[in-house]
Amino acid sequence: MQVFAKTDIGRERKINEDFYYISEAEDKIKLFILADGMGGYNAGEVASKMAVEAVKEYIYKHFQKNKDSKEKIENLLRESIEYANNVIYKKSQSQKELNGMGTTLDVCLIYNSKVYIGHVGDSRVYRIRKEFMRRITRDHSYVQTLIEDGTITKEEAFHHPKKNMLTKALGCMEKVEPDIYTKTFIKDDIILMSSDGLTNMIKEDEIYNTIKQDKENATENLVKQANDNGGYDNITVVIIM
Secondary structure, three states: OOEEEEEEOOOOOOOOOEEEEEOOOOOOOEEEEEEEEEOOOOHHHHHHHHHHHHHHHHHHHHOHHHOOOHHHHHHHHHHHHHHHHHHHHHHHHHOHHHOOOEEOEEEEEEEOOEEEEEEEOOOEEEEEEOOEEEEOOOOOEHHHHHHHOOOOOHHHHHOOOOOOOEOOOEOOOOOOOOEEEEEEOOOOOEEEEEOHHHHOOOOHHHHHHHHHHOHHHHHHHHHHHHHHOOOOOOEEEEEEO
16 A cells, blocks of 8 residues: 655735644554534634544544444544543633634545545545546535535535535534444555545646546645645645555
């Protein structure tokens, strides 16, 4: 398994509120986490880092006793995200300057030829298989609801002024219900995890073409393209293959 990752502040933001984790090559648990924080002052930076650390801690602590079935692993992911939500929410209530902080969160746990995915917010996970890239996660956003009820098209969504408005995030409410997905992960598959600083700047077919043309330099190339297109947000890309 090869993993490439890059995070960049972008061209407009003063701090990078994205945070990610990739497990070490020798780790038995293949765990990958990406979070895109939000909130005033440095609260988004605090929330994203807390989310990643809390999920990582929970999964490493409880994986061994939950690894023997698909249902147990899915439940482990769900519980880890609920735990992280609780940690962030309590922290936000304890300090005035952190009130209202939150973060997106995507977790990919690869085990026994499957990728288990936990998702909250509008960061995304894709799987490329052969000549096709499919988005696995569903954005928890206002614009996604407009697409689903037929109010706007996907093309219109890409340019919509409210495309950053979330309908669900981690740490903003006392409870959260993450989406959980389980997909096969086989030889030559590629998993792409990204914050919206990438997908708001580059269309999906262009992302796919960039990865297929040069897999090993794709993270660098994608970040450069996002910045060349405006770089309005922090950009984080993780590619697993």
